[in-house]
Amino acid sequence: MNWMYLVPAMPFLGALLLVLFSKKIGKTGVSLIGCGSVGIAALVTIVAGLQFMNSGLQQFSLPLWNWLSVGNFNIGITLHLDALSLAFTFVITFVGFLIHVYSTGYMAEDPDFARFFASMNLFVGAMLMLVLADNLLLLYFGWEGVGLCSYLLIGFWYKDPANGAAARKAFIVTRVGDTAMAIALFLLVQHTGSLQLTDILAKAPTLWTTGDATVVTIAFLLLGGAVGKSAQLPLQTWLPDAMAGPTPVSALIHAATMVTAGVYLIARSHVLFTMAPAAQATVAIVGAVTLILAGCSAFVQTDIKRVLAYSTISQIGYMFLALGVGAWSAAIFHFITHAFFKALLFLGAGAVIVALHHEQDMFKMGGLRKSLPGVFWIFLIGSASLAAIPFVTAGFYSKDQIVWLAGASAQGGAGYWIVAVMGAFITAMYTTRMMLLVFYGKEKTHVHHRPGLNMMVPLYVLAVCSTLAGFMELPHTLGHVTLLSDFLQPVLPAVVTEHASTALEWGSQGVATLLCLAGIYIVWRVLPIPFPREVKTFLKNGWGFDAAYNLLFVQPYVLLARLNRKDVVDRLYVGLAAITRYFHRMMSATQSGILRWYIMGIVMGAVVILSVIIWRQYTV
């Protein structure tokens, strides 16, 4: 495990090599380095993971070097491996590798091939730092690093200003959350004198009582960071626009990994959230509201990637809901399955998009079932998982767990449960709609080009995973397998359930399944669903959040900036200078050159001096 440092180091090295030698090594070289570095990282992860599991250690730290040491405040560049980070690392490297391979096909025609892979490698490196960080500052390093790469990759096709705008929006909106997170770090430094995660989590119960204002504030601020990164309410607006990037980017960053960083952060600092009930409840509420809002928006999108984007927001909402009700491992479970099936869906969508020569409008697709059968089946598997078709899909198991625990856990309740099953219903509806629009009906655009093997193989692998990953964790009612939650047990406490019974669990599953199937049926029968146009537009634009932010923040700022471009403070000094010049002109008038005027000056002076002296002499 001591060479675990290779896990983040390889992608970083890959990025560096690609930046420096992009011109010399050709496309093959770029592909080799780009995929190879992540591949090696994946291998190392698997080996290190196996070692870790065999070693019986609960956690393992690998100090690399001392980063900062000021007074009593010490921060090391230290990697930290435990079950949680291992789960994330695995998903990142494994899915990341697949997506890299896929990209060699997807991006093959792009002149900036090398830049793409450099950014992707950099991203993987940063993401790995995020999840392997031993302290919050290093986590923050990764956190911002992935933000940067997200920015670079969303704006990858920089020639279109709209892409640049989307990229900046993503960066800036997440930065708002990051600012909150930074403040949380300051608070932690102040109160615990450390940013080391294990330290903080150990000290927290001794420093604060549950519900203490400080810890609640910290938790809320961390939540601020999490909602920014994970595109939850109220900072969700950037993710749909982020679809401007190449599709593999959407798959890797905006579906599988980066956007779940918020989930990771909250899971990582679960002790703090447990101690701050108000904050944890807010996590659940944010998740619940987001999953519904985003689901509704997903239903009316016309762009296939935007459907998936809203779907991602909605699914992460599920994860937040799970975190909020204390179902920590359920959230991680959903993260893993979601990473597989959402990556699959994005990559599948990418295959469709490439096949149709960069057409993303679903209403211009259709009938692809016949012309792209391979993609169709893969997409079907992904969609089934997303819609949580019972028993055979990973999505079913992970989502079901959340739905059940939303109601059954100690912090959960009926309200959460209702929202969760409603979400399942909506998910099924928009997924079906997407499938129908894209693969059924009449063919509207001709297929140009079929995806090659390098694109298809990753899809097959992901399809398999999307199906099998669900069996890591099976509910009580269906075999009761708890591989993942057992594995995570040392890091994340098990969920505490209240008023739970097998009957209720059956009931919950039954309702969810029914609603899911109902959703599919309804859409199957009545597409297109007649919505009033206004409602449709409103939903399509993401409930007007963008417009509101634009009106409330962006426009006033831009206006203020524009009005005060010349810096009003400078007027003060310009004014002073003008006054001085005015005095100059006034005084100059006295220097008329006329002799009598000068004499007058002297006489006036004499009169004043004499009168002052005499006045003074007689008054004092």
Place this chain on the structure above:
Amino acid sequence: MITSTTAGLVLAGILFTMGLVSMLIRRNLIFMLVSVEVMLNAAGLAFIVAASRWGQPEGQVMFMFILAMAAAEVSVGLALILQLYHQLKTLDSDEASKMNG
């Protein structure tokens, strides 16, 4: 009570002021020169009054110097005025204001 010294000084003061006022209201350079001579002599008178109060010769010595100096000044002044007249064709002091600002 007005002593002779005070009276003399007041006289000198009046002379001085008259010179001053006439310097202010006159524009003719010659008259201005004359006015300043009046002022100088007023000062000289004051010295004499003072000297007589103390019975000292110094004040009178001073008056001699003032006379000499005034003479020198007038001679230089007249020469300058003459020259200026050649150039400006006038003795109006207000005309001699080419330099200003």
Place this chain on the structure above:
Amino acid sequence: MSATDLLSILPLLIISGAAVIAMLLVAIKRNHRVMHAFTVLAFILAFLALFLQPGPLPYELRPLFVVDAFAMFNTGLILVAGLSVLFLSYSYFEQREERKEEYYILLLLATVGGIVLVVSQHFISLFLGLETMSISLYGLIAYLRARERSDEAGIKYLLLAALSSAFLLFGMALVYAESGRMDFTGIGLYLAGTATVPVSVVAGFGLMLIGIGFKLGIVPFHMWTPDIYEGSPLPVAAYIATVSKGSMLVLLMRFYRDINGYEYTILWWVIAIIAMASMFTGNWLALLQQNVKRLLAYSSIAHMGYILIAFLAGQEAGQEAVMFYLVAYVITSIGAFGVLALLSDKVRDAEELSDFKGLFWRQPWLAAIFTAMMLSLAGIPLTAGFIGKFYIVAAGVDAGLWLLLILLVVNSVIGLFYYVRVVAVMFQPLEAPQRKPLPFFGVFALSGLMVLLLWLGIYPSSLIAVIRDMMLTMG
């Protein structure tokens, strides 16, 4: 009069004698070069004579003169200043058409007046020195007869100087009438012995202040300065700015100390207000001035204001500061006017700001000198002006004159604007640089001044030590 008496005022005698001999020389044969050489020689001799001081200081020549270290130092300063002016004069007058020789006689006579002022301790010698200087200056100012502005300047100066002399005289008469004394120490004794000083005496001081203030060119008696600077030949302007103002300042210091003037708060306040007004008026007037001569005139008004702050601070530090600043100011003024003089041609003086455009690329050395002078006036380090300003501020802080110092700061900032503007003009790019050959003596003198300026700016301790010793012996 004993031999020691004569020896003690030997510099004065040499210069006076030289003036007489110079007249004879002119009578024999007009030769510019000879006259110039003779005058230079006289100044050098007079300067050397300073070191022949016989007895212990202070040496009094009752009742008119006193030769103490202070007087010696300032006599030296006047002589050096005069010598520098002389170096600049030759080339300046050589290219003019007027007869040049009388200039030197007048200069010698004016210097006599100046020296008398710094050694005088009596109203009579004060008056004599002042008038000797003034009357010579009338001639000097109007020396270039061909120029209309010369006459205008001359007549203005004559009438105003006479007017101010009248005030001075009347003031002295009032003081004399009340105290019966005309020597400074005597007046001091009288004042010390009087419980309440009569109003006429204070009024007399006030009137004297008008006469002195006129010579110093401080507000509200400043209005003549720009016109006179503009109208007179450049070396004469330099002379007025330095010798005339400097010797008057020295006289004021001596008089004030002898009568113990710091005791009269009303006088203190009058001077303080004059100082403030001078700083502001001078700097405001100079702000956008396009004529460099006038600019220097206005700046001199402001500088007199600064000096008055040190003067008002009193005590040792204040007096030292006045002396140091005076030295720095003399060097700087002569340097600045000198550059102007060297740049002038026979038709006109180089006095417009536009004449300086791109000077650095035409005449780098002259431009460097002028830059140094301007920066010294602005009080920027590496120059004597900086140390001078520092000295003044130190004296002011010591005496707690915070209001005056804040105003000094404000004014320094305003001043910076126009000094730097002049510098900026010199560094503007110039397409076709034309060089004109420069007279050796002039450049030599200016280079010497610049070296002195920098020397005093970097290592002022030597001068500070001299001034300090001098002030200590003065008591």
Place this chain on the structure above:
Amino acid sequence: MILFLFILIPVLGAFAAWLSAAWNKKLPRWIALMVLVFELAMATAFWSEAVGDGSWYVTFIRPWMPRFGISFSLAMDGLSLLMLILTFFLGALSVLVSWNEIKERTGFFFFNLLFVLAGITGVFLTMDLFLFYFFWEVMLIPMYFLIGIWGHGNRLYAALKFFIFTQAGGLLMLLAILGLYFVHAQSTGVFTFNYFDLLNTPMAQETGRWLMLGFLIAFIVKLPAFPFHTWLPDAHTEAPTAGSVVLAGLLLKTGAYGILRFVLPLFPEASQYFAPYIMLLGAIGILYGGKLAYAQTDFKRLVAYTSVSHMGFVLVGAFAFNELAYQGVVMQMITHGISTGALFMIAGSLYDRLHTRELEEMGGLWPALPGMGVVTMVFVMASLGLPGLGNFIAEFLILAGSWQAQPWITVAATIGLVVATVYSLRIMQKVFFGVSVREYKLPDLSLREALMFVPLVIVIIWLGVYPQPVINTAKPATPAVAVHFTSK
């Protein structure tokens, strides 16, 4: 003696460069480069030996004006050493930057450049308050010339404004220095300008506050802090590239240095009294500067306003009185020097190629200039405080430290990170992204430019991932007052 050499060598080099121009126009730049590289080597060698040797490594004292108790007193501690290395590093780079940019009057240019660097070196080394003021003013004139002669369009106005602002502040400092001098003399009878003697001068509370304000104003004008910042955009924008680099990288640091070296240790009580107000000014500067930066259309002007914003952090950190913030301030001085210097160099390189600084006339340069794009990206990210680059360390330490003193002000300052993101990304978008107005055929980084940018990139990353050597060096120099509240 080595300290004296640090100042003397550039001065001699300055004259050599000037004189050599008459002989060969290309000689001055070689002389300047060699002088600075030599100095850099000397300082770095000194660093490798000196670290850990207590607070003051070496001192140098000669009497200068005994009348006033002024001595030519130099001393070096960790803070000075770091500043010195920064000075020579950026100095050498600014020579490279001017390599081809300055075609006219090269001799005089490099004379001024070396002279201003000598002045800055003096400021960082001197331990005599008079001498400090002396150097403080000395560096103005050559800087004035650099801007006024080789600057762009409105150069005279900019140069004059710079000069007048700093001079006004400087004179107030002179008053305060003298005030302190006499206060010290009154209480101890010793007339001295020596820094070490003046430390712990007993003084009345009110006196201390007034004197502290005198110092402070000089330093925050130079820094510059809101509302005294308006000279900076003009000066930076109009200056030649080397001038901007020196201004942003070094001259501003003299203000920060002054606060750390003089204001805090000399006036601990007054500093604490005014701290909240000053921190507030800092926070306002961060936000206001950032907002103005966003509004600019001129590349250099934009970067100039970012300096206002970044220097606000210095103010916030310096008056937080704890070690974290103090170390953050030191880091900020260095990293801001490097990142902003680099951005100005980029602006200069772009100007070389495009002959414009208008952002609206740029765009779409990435295909033509990928190398420069990468470099710009690095420094844009540094400027918005991306972790892994030096600026982040600085800003994090400052904010983490200041949080403990003034949470609400820190919140405002932290929002500055968002503001920084907004303006920084705008640079990338306007310059490198989008569609090019015309099809550029431009050369990417030349060897000389690579020589400039590569060390900068390496240093900024080094400071981002391993800043500990700098922190260790600055640590012994931390004044006691700066760690008033130590972190728990």
